[in-house]
Amino acid sequence: MDLPADSSEPSGEQPGPGLRADAERNRERILAAARRLYAGHGLDVSMACIAREAGVGKATLSRRFATREELINAVFADRMDAYAAAVAEALADPDPWHGFTGYVQAVCAMQAADRGFAEVLAMTFPAAKALEKRRAEAYHSFLDLIARAKATGHLRNDFTDQDMVILLMANAGVIAASQDAAPDTWRRLVGQMLRAYATPGADLPPLEPAPTPTALYRAMVRLTRSAPGPEGSKG
Incomplete structure (x- = not known):
């Protein structure tokens, strides 16, 4: 689900020192928000969700990063x-x-x-x-x-x-x-x-211990019930 555009965003921006500073602050807020969401939920986080997390409108996000690939490039x-x-x-x-x-x-x-x-x-x-x-x-x-x-x-x-x-x-x-139920499983793999x-x-x-059967069962249940990341889509 996408968020509505931020109607409070100014239109017809004129370049200037203040605008450049605002643009840089927005860029950093977007990058910080994307890092948090990607780290916790993976790349299946929509651009709209990132804009909301950053506290900016979708138009602002699009001006800073026109595509998902541009944002991923900057974040990582x-x-x-x-x-x-x-x-x-x-x-x-x-x-x-x-x-x-x-x-x-x-x-x-x-x-x-x-x-x-x-x-x-x-x-x-x-x-x-x-x-x-x-x-x-x-x-x-x-x-x-x-x-x-x-x-x-x-x-x-x-x-x-x-x-x-x-x-x-x-x-x-x-x-x-397994990140929630058995977070060290990757070490065993x-x-x-x-x-x-x-x-x-x-x-x-040394070989790391295997996760307990209970932890693995919880991971399997979580995987079965898990929904896509915030907002679901990558758009």
Whole structure:
């Protein structure tokens, strides 16, 4: 459900210092609101809902961010920088296998900390040029990390970069389903997947305990009953 346009918004704005300051304040309010909503509800939050959370009209939101992709690009630029930095840190590790396992854990932890970013890493946004450029840079560094980890003999030769994409997609789903009832479930998933990627005898981080049957049942009930995020649509 969309909200009615804010009829109090001025029309025929004239440029000036005051207007520029107001425009910047509105932009920051919109970004802060979008970060909160995306982090808690994922990307299925409508632009109208973000405008309401920010306390601005839909017309103001449209002037600052003409499309959903533009807003996503602005909201997640810093997180994509952190994502790229995680690859660089892994490549700097003198033990490539340790760097690989640390990278997988770090990126999945980023997903767990922000549901919106969990979805961003599992999707692609061709219109968000800066976001996709940073993703591409991180991807090429990850290919280097894979090659180095395989050279240690600890990463299976049949592991491919597509396996990481599959993990990110699976992790996003686990986070969305279990974040309230069993919020650490993703750690178990990542630990088990690292064991699937490793060759026999490879050093691995301790495996996190499995969630209790009760917690998993509650997560399954929540998933069954859950409705779309605020306002439902992405428009």
